[in-house]
Amino acid sequence: MLNTILLVVFILMLGTGVYYQVKRDKQTKILHVLQFENENKRSDLLDMNIEEQELRLRVLNEKYNESEKE
Incomplete structure (x- = not known):
């Protein structure tokens, strides 16, 4: 009986570790x-x-400002 309980506990611990x-x-x-x-x-x-970096930054700032308003 004790062996069965220990075996079940061991299998559960092993399964949780794998998970x-x-x-x-x-x-x-x-x-x-x-x-x-x-x-x-x-x-x-x-x-x-x-110039491309500044344009991209400006677009991102506009999107951020729009999301803040909502």
Whole structure:
């Protein structure tokens, strides 16, 4: 009886560990994708000339101001 209880507890602990490991792996993959996208955006900004950067900044500021009004 005690062996069965210990076996069930062990299996549950093992299952929860695997569940959280998979969950953490998914979060890590998402973070890597976001970091990759940010690096691409950063390199795109470096490739732009100053006028394009100012225009992009102005558009982003307008979008931000519109969202603040709502």
